[in-house]
Each structure stands twice: as C-alpha cells, then as structure tokens.
Amino acid sequence: MSSLSAVIYRSRATTAPTDLDLFYLLAQARKRNNAAELSGLILYDRGVYFQWLEGTNVALGQVWNSIRRDTRHTDIMVLADQTIPVRLFASWHMRFAHRDLQHDSIVDGFSVADPTLLDDLHLNPEKTPNILARFSTLGGNNTFATA
Numbered sequence: 001m002s003s004l005s006a007v008i009y010r011s012r013a014t015t016a017p018t019d020l021d022l023f024y025l026l027a028q029a030r031k032r033n034n035a036a037e038l039s040g041l042i043l044y045d046r047g048v049y050f051q052w053l054e055g056t057n058v059a060l061g062q063v064w065n066s067i068r069r070d071t072r073h074t075d076i077m078v079l080a081d082q083t084i085p086v087r088l089f090a091s092w093h094m095r096f097a098h099r100d101l102q103h104d105s106i107v108d109g110f111s112v113a114d115p116t117l118l119d120d121l122h123l124n125p126e127k128t129p130n131i132l133a134r135f136s137t138l139g140g141n142n143t144f145a146t147a
Contacts, residue, residue, distance in 0.1 A: 002056035004087060006040075007064055008080040008129045010050045010121075011073035017044065025072070026096050033093040036063055040089050041135050043097040045118045049073055052132045054087050080129045088136035097135055 017025065022044055029042060038055035053060060053067075068076060089095055097113040113135075121131055 002058065004054060004084050005057050005060050006052060006054040006080065006082060006084045006088075007060060007078065008050075008052045008132060009076055009078045010048055010125055010128060011077070012075040013044070013047050013049060014072055014074050016047065017072070022096075022098070026094060029094040032063060032066075036060075038063055039087050039092055039094070041092070041095040041097060041132055043113060043118075043121075043132065043135075045099050045113065045121065048122065050121055050128055050132060052089065052129070052136075054084060054089060077125065079125060088133055095135060 026042065033039065033053075033055075036055065036059040038053060038059055040051060040053040043050040051067075053063065055063075099113050099115060099118050117131060117134070121128055
C-alpha cells in the first residue's frame with residue numbers, strides 16, 4: 001500500500017473568476033481527482049485560492065505538477081507538504097468552500113465559509129492547514145506542521 005501525503009497551498013488568481021469559472025474549475029478538479037483517487041478541498045476567497053490535496057505519493061505528485069503549471073493562478077506558496085496517516089477528505093474528490101457564492105445550493109460538497117475564518121486565512125497563511133482541516137469529514141481535529 002502506498003503512503004498518503006497532503007499538499008496544502010495558497011495562490012493568487014491571475015484573473016477574477018466568475019461563479020461559472022469556479023464551477024468549471026471544480027468540475028475539472030473532481031474529474032481529475034476521481035481518476036487519480038485524490039481527495040481534498042478548494043477554497044476561493046477574494047482573489048486567493050487555498051487548497052488541500054491528499055492521496056498516494058505518485059498520484060499526488062502527478063497532479064501537483066499539473067497544478068503548478070495552471071495559468072489560472074500564480075504566486076503559489078506551499079504551506080504544508082507531508083505524509084499523513086489518514087485522509088481528512090476521504091468522501092470528497094473535491095470539496096468546495098467560498099464566502100459568498102451566489103448559486104451555492106446547486107454545488108454538491110459546498111461549504112459556506114465563515115468570514116472571520118477566511119479573514120484569518122488571509123492574515124495568517126501559516127494557519128491554513130489547520131483552518132482547512134475544519135472543513136474535513138473528520139472535523140479538523142488534526143494538526144499539521146507548516147512547510
């Protein structure tokens with residue numbers, strides 16, 4: 001059995017995505033992650049993407065290489081990259097969170113993100129792994145070191 005790893009990062013959007021752009025991004029990520037047996041969360045807020053991606057080392061490495069080349073974002077900052085004992089987002093190929101998405105009721109796996117929590121992400125990026133873990137199926141009780 002391959003060991004599990006997680007990559008948690010933040011990046012800046014190169015252009016402001018519309019709701020439709022975010023739905024398309026989510027659909028692409030879910031299709032790719034399902035095929036690669038990856039799971040995780042993507043959160044978009046005020047021009048910044050925050051993502052938790054987890055899976056086997058080989059699959060995660062391949063998708064991570066693709067993510068780094070994606071022109072929809074820049075200024076990628078890796079906040080954690082490490083082996084994990086269990087998946088936190090095991091039941092989601094990609095969960096999605098946003099502060100104020102207008103059509104959130106049509107998105108499966110959508111979480112409304114608390115504005116205070118999101119403000120904390122922007123002000124304290126080193127807290128991103130622990131904050132994103134709060135959205136997990138395990139309730140975010142795990143602590144992860146920053147990269």
